[in-house]
Amino acid sequence: MKRTWLLGTGSYAPSYTLTNEDLEEMVDTSDEWISTRTGIKRRHISKGESCSDLALEASQKALDQAGIEPGEIDVIIVATLTPDTIFPATACWIQKKLEIQDCLSFDISAACSGFLYGLFLADNFLKQGEFHTALVVGSEVLSNFVNWEDRNTCVLFGDGAGAAILRSHHGSEGGNILSKEIGTDVAGIDLLKIPGGGSRMPFSQEVLDKKLHTIHMKGNEVFKNATRTMVLAIENALKKACLSVEDIQWYIPHQANLRIINYVGKKLGIPQKKVIINLQEYGNTSAASIPIALDESLRENTIRKGDRVCLFSFGAGFTYGSIILEV
Ligand code: COA
DSSP states (O other), X not given: OEEEEEEEEEEEOOSOEEEHHHHHTTSSOOHHHHHHHHOOOEEEOOSSOOHHHHHHHHHHHHHHHHTOOGGGOOEEEEEOSSOSSSSSOHHHHHHHHTTOSSOEEEEEOOGGGHHHHHHHHHHHHHHHTSOSEEEEEEEEEGGGGSOTTOHHHHTTXXXXXXXXXXXXXXXXXXXXEEEEEEEXXXXXXXXXXXXXXXXXXXXXXXXXXXXXXXXXXXHHHHHHHHHHHHHHHHHHHHHHTTOOGGGOSEEEEOSSOHHHXXXXXXHHTOOGGGBOOOHHHHOBOGGGHHHHHHHHHHXXXXXXXXXXXXXXXXXXGGEEEEEEEEO
16 A cells, blocks of 8 residues: 655744734734734744745755755755745745756645645645655745734734655555545635736736735634634545544644634534644744644654644635545
């Protein structure tokens, strides 16, 4: 039987942090409001580093942990909303920086579910047999796409990157991706978006003046959809793996909002101590949030070899996903 093994992970966030107290100086908000509504305390902000710069740092750590050379990678998948360039793909820039002669490199635009979409594709590629080793990265420089005058959104987001190296192997021993539930429900397509700067509304002075190149969101509508969709995604992933909530040692949610995470946990009867949360430190880093939390909890030895981990996410689109893996 073919299995997909998580060989290594890495993560990276810019050193500069913006605290809730810093934001109090910028917009009409308070640490109290941000903490109670979201759980976020600070976020890391890039000072000139691009999406591929963050991704490269995370990828190098993942390669070191996996103990492999860049040349052994035959697929690079980068999930991002904030690519270095519209084209070529950020995955191509990373391939260049890692000096990999030839491999399959492409980006995924699936918002906050991007890393799970990447894992989904990598697992399919590896199990199909054509590819042996994949690098999947979630990397975001959201601070360049936030309206720093809009208190509804600017308090929520941060920058960072997380990476995973996956390798196919045969046999009944070792880690594996056990089940995948993934999809998109376009009912809320307009509720969370960057409206300007694309081909529908190309860059213009008006786009810049109205800040239409930044994140626009109907927060409470997104909130309702997020909770409902993630509960369903987890239930379906568990069903596909023939597992119950109790069979999972760790849950890693997309780190958008503590209240959303708590709601999902309560609805499914997941004990709070099994849920990995680091959003107080990073805010919402979109596609990077799950791989950063995964990497941190593996390096801290919170998650141990043989543990079953359920990843789940929700993002603009609305994309959603839940992936269960044995590490
Ligand atoms: N500081 C202080 N007040 C703020 C604020 C801020 N940073 N942002 C919004 N408010 C105000 C609003 O203006 C509103 O004031 P009003 O009642 O006078 O109009 C009030 O707080 C309540 O706004 P509301 O949007 O209803 O708050 P909420 O409880 O829904 O919390 C979010 C707002 C954004 C934290 C919450 O909706 C959320 O987390 N949604 C999901 C967002 C998300 O996860 N997006 C990414 C998905 S991947």
